[in-house]
Amino acid sequence: MANTENLTLDIESVDERKANVGETALLLLIACVIGTIANYVATGVGALEAFPGMAILFACSVAGLLMARFVPLALPSVAWVSLFAIVITIPGFPGSAWVVEQATKINFLSLATPALAYGGLALSAKEFAIARKSGWKIVIVAICVMLGTYLGSVVIADLTLRFFS
Amino acid sequence: MSQSRALGADTFVLHGIVLAIVIVAEAIGVLRIPIGIAAIVLLPMLYAFAMGIAINPNITRATARYLTPRVQKFAGGMITIAITPFVAKFGTTVGPQIDAIIEAGPALILQEIGNLGTIVIAFPVAVYLLGMGRETVGAVYSIDREPNLALIAEKYGLDSPEGAGVMGVYATGTLIGTFIFAIMPTLIHAMGVFDIRALAMSCGVGSGSMLAACTGALTTAVPEQKDLILGLAGASNVLTYATGLYVGLFIALPLTQWLFRKARPELY
Incomplete structure (x- = not known):
């Protein structure tokens, strides 16, 4: 393990364009289920009550992934995901008040917890x-x-x- | 990659472990430890990361049977996927605050340049205090998250001194970044000098976990401003996602290179 060549990090995950959208959507669903449970433990908001909010976040995520994959612009998918979520919550956008109300039921910190659990386990x-x-x-x-x-x-x-x- | 990669039994064990970690972490909840005038905020994501490291097969050999290198690599891909709903949630905090964000617009745009502050502080420390070589360029030009790593990989290769620098800060940031970003904003806030909006928008450094830790700490310190903090931080983070790579490529990296040539001409 002494020479630097052996220590070169594997950064192929950076290229998200190669990812299979169907598989990624499935994994996103798993992440959302874990996030819903995390949200329940943290806030006591049940799965049924959290469902519309989580469904909105899931939809924004998938839409962002699709944009990053098919639009020839050097924007990462997280930028697209953010843009979708911002646009649908701007006052005046149809249904924005309802979307905001549903999203408020999801605790933002609880959604970061699963990612860091994966992060700790992934360290090579x-x-x-x-x-x-x-x-x-x-x-x-x-x-x-x-x-x-x-x-x-x-x-x-x-x-x-x-x-x- | 086939469906079996996502649906294999071994990856289900991984999701199960993550679920167990998450439940424990969230059950402990947010803790505030007062130290003098400030407080250190401990967040569930920190416990989750620490538990993940404790179970990591490179630390605890017993888990190597389940967490094979293949599953670990898959877990690495899951980080990006699991952080995406979080990024979406952050977006939904931006829309309702759009008026406050437009009002703070000039600050929001100009603070992106503030990310060059890494060069101001880290460059002299690396070159003059620690006497580091060309690793300095890779290490200090940016916050060294994935896009910045990719840029150095492309320009110098990761087996170059610059590559060693960027990887070192990347790996260190991965290990302690969340912790630093949970502590630092509260301490700076406790100085009582800076506008909470400035502290909030600076959380958007282009890393999901650092954004989460930073805003988690600030909203625990100033709960009555939660919506404003989340909205500004979210807007700033989107700006960094969109501009970070270009600032690095056209400003930060050339600037760091130029400074380094001036400071250590003998190494070029």
């Missing part, structure tokens, strides 16, 4: 090895990177808000 020997091999310097740099990205945006946003108000 390579990823542990890279983190170990990179050493403490990279850990410090990584913390500076995260702090810098966040704080840089906070400072500029704050100054701009002050300037325009």
Whole structure:
């Protein structure tokens, strides 16, 4: 495991265009079922009550995947998914009030929990090895990177808000 | 890839393990640990990630029978899929806040440039304090999530020094990013200097889990502003999804390269 070639990460999952939409939709359904249970444990909102909201999120997700696959624009599917969800909740869009009401029944934090459970289980020997091999310097740099990205945006946003108000 | 990949018995074991982890994590719920004037917010997603790592066959050998490398690779693909409904949910918080978002429009657009703050802080630390070589370029030019990794892979190859840098920060960010983004915003908020809208929109760094941790922490700290926080963060995250790759390609990476050539001309 000493040379860097063995430690190269596998990034083929980045190319989402190759994914089979039918299979992805099925896996999305599994994710939504787990998300519904997570939402129930967190908030007590039952599956039946959460169903319309989850169905809306599922539909936006599938629509976004299809757009990323078939529209020749370099936009990731998550960007399309967001755009669909934004448009159908803008006041004035037909049924937007109902959509918002249904979506409110889904706790946003509960939907992130399954993804991170998969994330913890997916970490490969390579990823542990890279983190170990990179050493403490990279850990410090990584913390500076995260702090810098966040704080840089906070400072500029704050100054701009002050300037325009 | 055939249907059997998604529907095999081994992947069902994986979904079962995830379900069990999720139920435990959500049952524990959000915890606030006060430290002085601020509080550290612990979120279910953090416990879920920690439990996932604890069960990971590279840590606990006993699970290797069920979590084969093939299943683990599949789990890697499931991260992107499982985060998609979360991204959709975030979108639905944006629409109702559209007026507040348009009002904050200039800030929302300009703060995307603020993502270059990574260079401002991390570059001097890497080059002057830690004496790092060309790894610096890959490590500090961006937050080093998947699209940024792909860009470096294409330009330098991941077996180059720049590739080692981007992979190191990527792997570290994967391991501790959620934790950092759950702690940092609350501490910065506790300073009492910055507008909550600025703190919220800066959560959109282009990573689903970091967005989740950041907004989870902020909404726990300021629950009465929840809708506004989610709306602004969601809008900013979409902007980063759409612009992040281009900012990296045309601004951040050339800028980092130029700075590095100035600082360490002997390495080129």
